[in-house]
Amino acid sequence: MRLSHYPINTVKETPAEAEVVSHQLMLRAGLIRRLAAGLYSWLPLGLRVLQKVERIIREEMNRAGAFELVMPVIQPAELWQESGRWTKYGPELLRIKDRHQRDFVAGPTHEEVITDIARRELKSYRQLPVNFYQIQTKFRDEVRPRFGVMRAREFIMKDAYSFHLDEESLREGYRAMYDAYTRIFTRTGLKFRAVRADSGAIGGDVSQEFHVLAESGEDAIVFSDADDYAANLEAAAALPPTEPRPAAREERRKVATPGARTIEDLARFLKVDPARCVKTLIVEGTEGAVVALVVRGDHELNQLKAQKLPGVASPLQLANAARVQAATGTEPGYVGLVGLECRIYADHAALALADFVCGANEKDQHLTGVNWDRDVPGATPADLRKVVEGDPSPSGRGRLKIARGIEVGHIFQLGRNYSEPMKALVLDEAGRETALYMGCYGIGVTRIVAAAIEQNHDERGIIWPDPIAPFQVVLVPLNLQKSDRVRAATDRLYAELTDAGIEVLLDDRDARPGVKFADAELLGIPHRLVVAERGLEAGRLEYRHRRDRESTEFPAGEALSFIRARLG
């Protein structure tokens, strides 16, 4: 491809709208353009990257035996009413009406449609197991789209759905997708990690996420330093302390703590470690009453764990000030445990404390020397907190470390969550009707491109991993317009590499060297060849990988073999 005829504009200045580096670089390099909030056009150069990612995905999905199909973006509301998600999904689901005032949705995902296909097409266990996938545009009306294509409203997703006669087959199919995903992300050239996850809104029992590791990632993932345990922070269990609780030594005392509403204030005021205080959070329960959740002062509540407890409203909702007042007799900031009437869940780490500090249920007052059995009988032990770095791994080996990641894939075992309400049934060997077991498997295709840049860039621009680079080689002739020798060598080289099937971007613009180098680095083409009078005098060309600091020279006649060796 000749750059002089390629529709691309690079930009020196960073657009004001872009916050994260991948978004900035995608705009500056001319990969995408914004149409409206969370809506992006993919320009030709960006599309080349996208298609490389799609190709890898297709090859591996096909290799895993899945069948590609395409389903409509617009879906009738009836299907969503059948599955129950018409009411459950919330405002992220874009609902639209056609000219007859019939309700439709812009598909954020396709469980309903594929289940409809399954119940029509799959009649017999002989047709199972089967896996369908598509690569297609999804729409989720995000409250706050941000970070360019990383969290867009419209994005491209690879979604796959498998159907099985029984759980064992589902587990096999899930395992096959886990392996396919591992191959896919390995082939993109990105550093990634598979972690255990909570299955969230889509529902189901078992699920894992694939994260591209990047400092700027939105998600925290935890892993053991001693084995292969890895989980989303939300899904990581906190083990109860192994040491027994010390005996109570202090008497309970009420102390004045004017204005100390937060643990931080309290710890500073009383000159006590936050880890010797407890936080009491009042949340809405399921039957009108409130529930108290207790975590150690230096720990944070894990919302996901909390809302799974019996009697706690899901989604978790903190009680407002009036409800707190009614339940405790005081305002948030001074809520405590002694004499509290409602149900109390206490985190294991909080339960391990003796002689701790908590609110006194009285404004500007706290209690010290509080002890569980003596002062607060009847608290239910629970795992309530977010794990922190250094916690013992739930796997029993090693300690937890925390890293940042960008979620690019998610696989679920859905079981019969959709097939039962939507009556997707087949006949088994005995001729009995039985509901299908189902798995679903997503990859954020457009997000992979942004994640690749987050993980691979420097101050000059993008550094594409070879497998998804828009071009493999950028050919930079210097003084092309004036030097016949440079022109002849360039034309010959471009033809030779192109004929060999290598994707070459030839910068044949009448621009000065600095401009060409700067653009080549911004665009992030991994391999750069420079053709110049200086080298040609000695019969040599110049090569530099985007990650290299220095160029290397080699004989001009060996260009093809030299490059091939580097393309791997």
Added chain:
RNA sequence: CGGAGCGUGGCGCAGUCUGGUAGCGCACUUGCAUGGGGUGCAAGGGGUCCCGAGUUCAAAUCUCGGCGCUCCGACCA
């Protein structure tokens, strides 16, 4: 949905407070020079100043209403 901010050629911004000829840098076009790290000189093209209403002799500028966007939070995967 709550808070903050922004809207002026394609991009980045000044001008708005204190009303009076719409400006700068980048990009783009043309010419000449230059040719190993965003080069120089010169000449050009391109703007309903987000929209609407109002005040005024006069509105980018003041007032009111609306729309759009960005960031933080809540929310969500």
